[in-house]
Amino acid sequence: MKKLIPILVFALAFTSMSAQTESEKSTKEDYNKWSVELAGGFNKPQRPMASGYFTSTPSPYVADLGVRYMFNNKFGLKADFGYNSFQGQNSSKDFDTKYYRVDLQAVANLGRIMSFETWTKTIGLLGHAGFGLAQLEDQNSAWKDRMGNFMAGVTGQIKLSDRIALTGDFTTILNASQDGTFDAATTRTSRGFSGILFNGTVGLTVYLGKNVKHADWIIDNESRLDGIDAKIAAIENKMLDSDKDGVADYLDEEANTPAGTMVDTKGRSIDKNNNNVPDETEAYILKNYGSTTNNSPLLTNNELIKSLINGGYVAVYFDFNKSTPTNVSTEGTDFMLTYLRNNPTATIDIVGHADEIGRSAYNDKLSNARANNVKNTLVKANVDASRLNVIAAGEDTSVDIDSENARRLVRRVTFRVK
Template sequence: MKKILLTLSVFALTTSVFAQTNEPTTSTETETSSSDYNKWSIELNGGVNKYQRPATSGYYTTTPSPWNADFGVRYMFNNKFGLKLDAGYYNFTGHDSSLEFDTHYYRANLQAVANLGRIMSFETWTNTIGLLGHTGFGYGQLKSDNAAFTDKMFNFMAGVTGQIRLSNRVALTGDFTTILNAQQDYAFDGASQVGGRGFGGILFQGTVGLTVYLGGKEKHADWVTLDSELKKEIDALENRLATIETGLTDSDQDGVPDMFDAEPNSMAGVAVDTKGRTIDRNNNGVADELENYFETKYGDKGTSSTAGMDVKSLINDGYVNVYFDFNKTQPTTESASGINFLVKYLKANPSASADVVGYADEIGNADYNKNLSQQRANNVKQILVDAGISGSRLNVVANGEDTSVNKDSKQARQIVRRVTFKIK
């Protein structure tokens, strides 16, 4: 018993110290708890009791003996520790074969509360069952209907409370508590004086009751897991980081991250402005860098027909391609620039039309690869149509396998899984 009392006393003192120092040392949890859950509750309980000592020979009660009741107000600092102020009343009457007596015990206590359910991670297997531990000191009085005395004393109490959550506002509770009285001068039956010093009185109680949770938040601290709330915050931060990482991807490799790129599918290798848009000052649908190259190499500056013919030759000679991963029918992200190049050319030359020519590598059945090349060409055509090019200007051609490279070379096969264009 002495070891139990020492353990409970240390627990009470430790909890009190924690209550005083909790706010500055756990700012993150305090901020979270203040905004995420309720802290106040009221408790009403009733049940039976049994005193062990002191007692007068010939006086005794039933086991257990009715009745007792208590009312308390509890405040939780966080989801694990709190304080409770409560008051209780106990009635002791003699059993049928006992000498007659009728006494009353009153008490008031300030107790530290530990949410054992959260401390022991009940949430890993239930969201309905909880467990509280409570211990503290208080003041008590014993009075008798048969004698005019008031026995004043101090007490120490400790107990456990099982919880069943009925809703976010109400919980059903069952409690077992031991009360130790110090400086108790009379026996519980009031029939004799014992002149006790120290913790000489022992009283047990068992109750059932209801806890009502107060506040405007969804849940009370009894049922909140800060680890889950922290995980939500971490997941949100990770999602934000993933969004930023995705946004910093440079799909068209023009030096401008996608999140800032107004044209994330610009043609590889051509100059762009600070927003990732292809530089096309004369708005003819052809990048100025390519236009300058052809004008320098093949014709005079300002001769648009020459530049137009050279761009057509560039497309027809296979310099503009759309590539595919192995056995895939949708183009790779990097190939968007090739499609975009043709879109701009066809919009700048409304009388032109184009063959959309699909290819596959030599891995697999020839008939299967023929169909694969057809699907690839169809999908590229659909992208062109979605980009504003009339389907009547586009003719799909399935050329099947391209045998121009070594089929045993994985790297070489990448360049024949493609769609090319022929301007007409």
């Protein structure tokens, strides 16, 4: 405590200059500065005490009420009123005195100065020191002793919320020009800083103001650092490769590319014939299943082929307002023809789709015409019509109606193996 007192005295002298400097650096004060502090606890008057007079260790009671204003998140001022009660205990001679004081103190937010935020955001530490006036009164007589005082202490903080903090304080008070003893039994000829009193209290601090946080808990450049952290997190998220295609998410225009599919620099499946089936997948299917040889490895894996067909990997595409397939999408019909020939008992649904442009009733008819066009092609290739069921699915509303590229993908016929 003796070492702390010079430090806090220096902080008092330095407060005004530091507060001004910090205010000039701050361009926006978005934190509260005022607070009210209420605490109570125990005390121990050390000296002067007359012979035969003493209190318990510690002894009740202490009450303290203060109002604090912070210039910034490190320095402030506090005005407070204190009350102490002194009474003889056990074998002490009986006495009853009261001690009243009012002080103005400089406050240093030691938690911010020592960067507590690097390891905690709920524990704080304040240092305070200042001067004031006090009066000691004897309750058994009219005797009063007026004096000056110097006090210094430390206050631990536990943040309960943005509005309330739990505090624990230890303070040393030195009385100047104290004529009588704390027990009011005798007077003294030596004056100066002869009186020593220790106070220990527990209390609450209530933060006032319209902002969310108080200066006690504001970290220098907190918003800037939070912004940097957010940017770093965003960059890290963008650098992820969710579909494992070798292209980071922030560059990937096709977020759910099937594993192992070859993609371009923008993460799009390579599809040179624009039939919405990745070339790698399409080549594998056509090479292994399109063959009519008995040693084709996929002839014995119809479940895989069925899942590919039902998953929409095989499709026939159409231009806007047309029921005749585009030239590049006839391979879809050829593939289904091969499948039906190699699986003579299989039946399929031929599902026609249209985009959202135009009236719904017209699009229903258009989707039906597209499905029938594909059916007729298969029938002409000697597939029994009873194996082919036409379904008019009408408008596909799963894509952005304002995107031409998206609408092109839903003007199609898909297949469903039953």
